[in-house]
Amino acid sequence: xxxxxxxxxxxxxxxxxxxxxxxxxxxxxxxxxxxxxxxxxxxxxxxxxxxxxxxxxxxxxxxxxxxxxxxxxxxxxxxxxxxxxxxxxxxxxxxxxxxxxxxxxxxxxxxxxxxxxxxxxxxxxxxxxxxxxxxxxxxxxxxxxxxxxxxxxxxxxxxxxxxxxxxxxxxxxxxxxxxxxxxxxxxxxxxxxxxxxxxxxxxxxxxxxxxxxxxxxxxxxxxxxxxxxxxxxxxxxxxxxxxxxxxxxxxxxxxxxxxxxxxxxxxxxxxxxxxxxxxxxxxxxxxxxxxxxxxxxxxxxxxxxxxxxxxxxxxxxxxxxxxxxxxxxxxxxxxxxxxxxxxxxxxxxxxxxxxxxxxxxxxxxxxxxxxxxxxxxxxxxxxxxxxxxxx
Numbered sequence: 001x002x003x004x005x006x007x008x009x010x011x012x013x014x015x016x017x018x019x020x021x022x023x024x025x026x027x028x029x030x031x032x033x034x035x036x037x038x039x040x041x042x043x044x045x046x047x048x049x050x051x052x053x054x055x056x057x058x059x060x061x062x063x064x065x066x067x068x069x070x071x072x073x074x075x076x077x078x079x080x081x082x083x084x085x086x087x088x089x090x091x092x093x094x095x096x097x098x099x100x101x102x103x104x105x106x107x108x109x110x111x112x113x114x115x116x117x118x119x120x121x122x123x124x125x126x127x128x129x130x131x132x133x134x135x136x137x138x139x140x141x142x143x144x145x146x147x148x149x150x151x152x153x154x155x156x157x158x159x160x161x162x163x164x165x166x167x168x169x170x171x172x173x174x175x176x177x178x179x180x181x182x183x184x185x186x187x188x189x190x191x192x193x194x195x196x197x198x199x200x201x202x203x204x205x206x207x208x209x210x211x212x213x214x215x216x217x218x219x220x221x222x223x224x225x226x227x228x229x230x231x232x233x234x235x236x237x238x239x240x241x242x243x244x245x246x247x248x249x250x251x252x253x254x255x256x257x258x259x260x261x262x263x264x265x266x267x268x269x270x271x272x273x274x275x276x277x278x279x280x281x282x283x284x285x286x287x288x289x290x291x292x293x294x295x296x297x298x299x300x301x302x303x304x305x306x307x308x309x310x311x312x313x314x315x316x317x318x319x320x321x322x323x324x325x326x327x328x329x330x331x332x333x334x335x336x337x338x339x340x341x342x343x344x345x346x347x348x349x350x351x352x353x354x355x356x357x358x359x360x361x362x363x364x365x366x367x368x369x370x371x372x373x374x375x376x377x378x379x380x381x382x383x384x385x386x387x388x389x390x391x
Contacts, residue, residue, distance in 0.1 A: 094169070094242050099164060102164060284345050305318050
């Protein structure tokens, strides 16, 4: 997640006065008079510091000058909310705030640790939402992780003073990679997790967590919540839609905040463990390049690691192979050829292991590429045995 400086948070062009006014009100700034139909005066939440003048619309003759002066006042303002307002203006996106109730950490090392825990938990929560936005599952493991992480590339993150508060801005964007699917997935999943937790604590029933998977609840989300709640008195998440885009269809204009407390931890831990146990293995037929081979003695079975090219949305898999399949994988490795193999991706280990592997076969390449690879093998006749028997 990117962390822009205070100066770099300034938008490249003067904002819409209505958008700036909405952000000022959202962050607790107070409107104190002005000239009706012309401009309004705003002061920081604590009532101290420099006030700013905001035109009612771009039609006001001096609107451009007033907006520029307002941005300068925000840049110079000591109010903590000023930077968040500038970031919201620069990034036309949704705003998510986390508040973690912790005592004053005191020493710098403890402050740093609290900040890192808050950032790590928030990112893990957003990653869980990005995974759910792609495809709901009780446990994602390594599946779809590259796609989900790519969806978070354009996030902007504010400071985390004292490890208590953190704001993240998700650009809405119209192009692929916009943050709105992540925002909506996160909101749905948090509400469902809260409801399921309340239901299990009240009744002892676990079925609410089972149905919550379709709403985006997963082991990754429960683990993120646990990370944030552990060692605190509780956490609170607030979501505000982009003032330039507004709420998506079917969502409230002002979503209710979601809170979790230490009393929720046993239920969340149990639900997360159950999601891992219950997520079924996935039959796949994948193609990958051999990147590592190992067996305990010459001849016999061995273990190979494939870098997955197609067939499964994971980066690498580990496969136990019999002697014949191991030798085929070794030949393909030395020839620079990928192999195709069928099996079941097991949830145990995060979908990084292929069980019941069968049908290992090199993937053919064109004649020119094959001639080049064969020439390499002929120039190194002893390399194959060394590679297969020595790893």
